[in-house]
Amino acid sequence: MSIEVATPEAGRHVMVDLETLGTEPFTPILSIGACRFNMESEMLPFADPENDLFYQAVTLESCLEAGLRPSASTVLWWMQQGKDAQQVFSDPNAVALPQALDAFTDWLDSRPDEMWGNSARFDFGLLSSAYRACGKVVPWDFRRERCYHTMKALPTAGAVRIEREGVHHNALDDAVSQARHLRRIMLHLEKKTPEMAYTIYDREQIVREAFDAAKRYATLDEACPYPFASPAAAEFRAAFSAAQAGIEAQRLAQM
Numbered sequence: 001m002s003i004e005v006a007t008p009e010a011g012r013h014v015m016v017d018l019e020t021l022g023t024e025p026f027t028p029i030l031s032i033g034a035c036r037f038n039m040e041s042e043m044l045p046f047a048d049p050e051n052d053l054f055y056q057a058v059t060l061e062s063c064l065e066a067g068l069r070p071s072a073s074t075v076l077w078w079m080q081q082g083k084d085a086q087q088v089f090s091d092p093n094a095v096a097l098p099q100a101l102d103a104f105t106d107w108l109d110s111r112p113d114e115m116w117g118n119s120a121r122f123d124f125g126l127l128s129s130a131y132r133a134c135g136k137v138v139p140w141d142f143r144r145e146r147c148y149h150t151m152k153a154l155p156t157a158g159a160v161r162i163e164r165e166g167v168h169h170n171a172l173d174d175a176v177s178q179a180r181h182l183r184r185i186m187l188h189l190e191k192k193t194p195e196m197a198y199t200i201y202d203r204e205q206i207v208r209e210a211f212d213a214a215k216r217y218a219t220l221d222e223a224c225p226y227p228f229a230s231p232a233a234a235e236f237r238a239a240f241s242a243a244q245a246g247i248e249a250q251r252l253a254q255m
């Protein structure tokens, strides 16, 4: 089945996250979360949260009626998750799968340039199989699918971190968090300079990281392992030394 896809809006990105009862196509979808973002401007707060964010819980019964099948291992996995994440099972705003898909199709009408998910096979594979199970047209062009998992695995991207906000395994919180992280990874990969790292890592984060690094190296007779020669690195080194001195002072006070 194909769809006439309008010309994508350049630079418009959408991050999608699903919570599901399995990891294969034709698995029940518990919720769909998504956010629009771009790589240039700050993501949060969203300029227009009403329109830039999408969240819809789905009734399990309607997924079973559409012929989707849960996997036992994922059901058992959900039983071990936190209560906040498990609220998706009793969300009073949950709707039947066909309505949820229609709502997502309407929302997606922004013609995103790039659609991000956790591997094209997972989020987009499961979501498109749900569209097919309901006899509906998949509302995006498969050539627009992009993989956040791959971006995280690229060389040096592992060093790019963000402070996690929201509930883990809430589809919207996951989507927003992944979009924020992806944007930082993109900036990092494009510039690859400590100066850029300084602009995307705020001062507090530099101090926090320095403190963590100092704690790790406090018991080792080693120099600061970050020999950059940039203003950002100088700031990091100063914060590192201050943190190290503080830890040493604490140690002496406890003797």
Ligand SMILES: [Mg+2]
Residues within 6 Å of the ligand: 017, 018, 019, 169, 170, 171, 174
């Ligand atoms: Mg998730």
